[in-house]
Amino acid sequence: MGPPHAACARIERGLASFRGRSERSNPTKESLALDITAVLFVLLAVGVVGGGLAVVTLRNVIHSAIAMMVCFGSLAGMYLLLGAGIVAAAQVLIYLGAISVLILFAIMLTQAGDANLPSPFASQAWLAVGVSLIVVAIITFTAVTTDWAAAAEVTVISLQALSQVLFTDYALPFEILSLLLLAAIIGAIFLARRPEDDEGMN
Amino acid sequence: MGLTSYLVVSALLFGIGAFGFLARRNAILMLICIELMLNAVNLSLVAFNAYMPTPGNIGGVFSLLVMAVAAAEATVGLALVIAIIRTRQTPEVDEYSDLKE
Numbered sequence: 001m002g003p004p005h006a007a008c009a010r011i012e013r014g015l016a017s018f019r020g021r022s023e024r025s026n027p028t029k030e031s032l033a034l035d036i037t038a039v040l041f042v043l044l045a046v047g048v049v050g051g052g053l054a055v056v057t058l059r060n061v062i063h064s065a066i067a068m069m070v071c072f073g074s075l076a077g078m079y080l081l082l083g084a085g086i087v088a089a090a091q092v093l094i095y096l097g098a099i100s101v102l103i104l105f106a107i108m109l110t111q112a113g114d115a116n117l118p119s120p121f122a123s124q125a126w127l128a129v130g131v132s133l134i135v136v137a138i139i140t141f142t143a144v145t146t147d148w149a150a151a152a153e154v155t156v157i158s159l160q161a162l163s164q165v166l167f168t169d170y171a172l173p174f175e176i177l178s179l180l181l182l183a184a185i186i187g188a189i190f191l192a193r194r195p196e197d198d199e200g201m202n
Numbered sequence: 203m204g205l206t207s208y209l210v211v212s213a214l215l216f217g218i219g220a221f222g223f224l225a226r227r228n229a230i231l232m233l234i235c236i237e238l239m240l241n242a243v244n245l246s247l248v249a250f251n252a253y254m255p256t257p258g259n260i261g262g263v264f265s266l267l268v269m270a271v272a273a274a275e276a277t278v279g280l281a282l283v284i285a286i287i288r289t290r291q292t293p294e295v296d297e298y299s300d301l302k303e
Contacts (some may be wrong), residue, residue, distance in 0.1 A: 128224035136217035181233035
């Protein structure tokens with residue numbers, strides 16, 4: 001948790017001195033702290049939404065998987081902005097490290113070559129555009145119009161407190177999750193066997 | 203940046219994932235889109251946790267649990283997709299129109 005915050009503070013100070021020279025004559029510290037957060041948020045939001053759009057529009061599936069990695073990396077940055085360093089670390093480890101590699105391997109195992117790629121969209125694509133736009137509109141409308149009574153400042157998750165909660169109050173879900181992962185491993189091994197192995201066993 | 207802006211990004215990502223799941227024909231890409239939707243939900247969980255009036259860690263705990271479930275789902279889903287692609291020789295889902303061999 002230490003190094004990212006120290007780095008953020010350094011960047012903040014550097015940007016503050018830079019801004020102080022170039023744009024604003026007498027900036028207050030609070031407005032600049034808000035500014036750097038806003039700039040980072042906009043950059044990461046562009047990464048998340050642009051990466052997501054690239055995932056669903058690119059023709060080649062491998063390019064889509066790379067765009068997915070960009071999207072997940074930007075999300076890890078957003079978790080850091082929200083003060084959830086442990087979630088950001090888990091995002092990098094699980095999504096960028098494990099799931100992306102798994103998906104890339106699956107693509108490479110199954111892709112027959114990209115000589116003549118067919119149209120990537122199904123015939124109901126326009127219907128899908130309408131449905132997802134309606135979903136986005138409903139969620140956005142609710143998010144914007146609700147008075148959330150939210151705190152003004154971001155609470156930083158402390159790793160110690162989170163581990164305390166995870167291994168006391170949520171110990172049962174944690175153990176069930178380990179069973180789920182075991183079942184997933186066994187299921188994946190069973191499903192991914194080649195058909196000739198089955199014939200040999202039968 | 204307030205809670206609302208994070209929720210709007212989360213809604214956009216969820217909508218993109220839903221569109222990709224409904225509109226794309228490649229089975230692996232549909233799985234990627236499920237991951238996008240799960241990540242959108244995770245983002246809203248972490249954002250709600252960060253802006254809670256009474257500080258807590260429940261959102262972080264739940265996002266970690268969601269990540270583990272997503273990893274299990276991706277493993278089994280990809281194994282299924284690979285098994286189907288082996289028998290059908292194509293990743294396009296609209297070719298999987300019958301259940302018999």
